[in-house]
Amino acid sequence: MDVLDDLLAGTRARGGVFNLTIMDTPWALDIRDGAQLALATLVRGSAWIVRDGIEPTRMETGDVAIFNGPEPYVVADDPATEPQLRIHPGGICEPLPGAPVDYSARLGVRTYGGRLDGDAMLVSGTYLLEGDVSRRLLTALPSVLVVPADAVAGHVMSMVLGEIQRDEPGQQSVLDRWLDLALITTLRAWFARPESHAPGWYQAQSDPVVGLALRLLHEDPAYPWSVVELADRTGVSRASLARRFSALVGEAPMAYLTGWRIALAADMLRETTDTVEAIARRVGYANAFALSVAFKRLRGTSPTTHRRTTLQSA
Structure with a gap:
């Protein structure tokens, strides 16, 4: 995918x-x-x-x-x-x-x-x-x-x-x-x-290295990815992957992965009744606390508050 x-x-x-x-x-x-x-x-x-x-x-x-x-x-x-x-x-x-x-x-x-x-x-x-x-x-x-x-x-x-x-x-x-x-x-x-002026993530898909890295992240966002493993899977050095990914996509590999995981979690919070703990594990976090820390850092609110406000506005 x-x-x-x-x-x-x-x-x-x-x-x-x-x-x-x-x-x-x-x-x-x-x-x-x-x-x-x-x-x-x-x-x-x-x-x-x-x-x-x-x-x-x-x-x-x-x-x-x-x-x-x-x-x-x-x-x-x-x-x-x-x-x-x-x-x-x-x-x-x-x-x-x-x-x-x-x-x-x-x-x-x-x-x-x-x-x-x-x-x-x-x-x-x-x-x-x-x-x-x-x-x-x-x-x-x-x-x-x-x-x-x-x-x-x-x-x-x-x-x-x-x-x-x-x-x-x-x-x-x-x-x-x-x-x-x-x-x-x-x-x-x-x-x-x-x-x-296609976004970086679209243009990068044609790159043999960054395109493969993006596909790996999207195919299994819950996997405990690191830049080292992504580099191994794409056949380049860690420094080369980090530099190439940032230049084409506009952000570092792990920052991109965090944003994608939080977007997935936000939709699961709105669309399902799964617990925050279960959602955390589905998108790659060890527990609800780890997801809450990342979610609040990017969104300025907790997963529970996000779920409540989206349901109230529906």
Whole structure:
């Protein structure tokens, strides 16, 4: 298992919300669904993405966009076009003042708009993410990223149009799995692009030494790793591994391992009823006290307090 596999394992669609919106020029869609992560592709037409803090971003037919964070954004034929529809949490579609009267009409399952052959057709799906493992992936992404159609797996994107308009047994699971596959292929294409400024842990995976060290740490984070053993396993000296790992990943091997262990523990505290002692051993600490010391050093709070506050905010 590599680093991206591990991060994506905590980023899975479960009951994702999907919309197919069809509009005529001039058109603009104000999206306020509060999703932590969303993916959209243009089946027809071209668009601009407008979001606070970034320059308007162009999107063409077949391109795929990923939106990072719950802040609202607008997808429109022109940055100056006033929104006519607003998407709320749960995929609820609201017509705004000045919109054609039929713009919030249901044209089919998960489908809204005026007419099926409208100028623009936008498919979107959203994730509602929780947890520290997912957060490590999100911090590596910009507010908005767009991957051109020719860089994304075509068959993955072309299949969604038929699936999103079906209402058959198990359809939600089909769409969730499509969303996962589309996200993975888009992220791989994005990280491969020079403008992505891919994080150190991603770039380091192609290094024969550091990439192997990362895989070892992720395959068995509970193992009592040391720089000496990692160096032995990767076939280099301790000093060479430490220097190479820090240069590529941005932190020392044991600091990286500690951060990963604490992220795993934080998610286990939120998602399970296991004792702190049991979680400590699962992520590589001798006992609850050792985990508590490391957890408080990195998070400023104890594992027990973290569990209590995350449950209260759920």
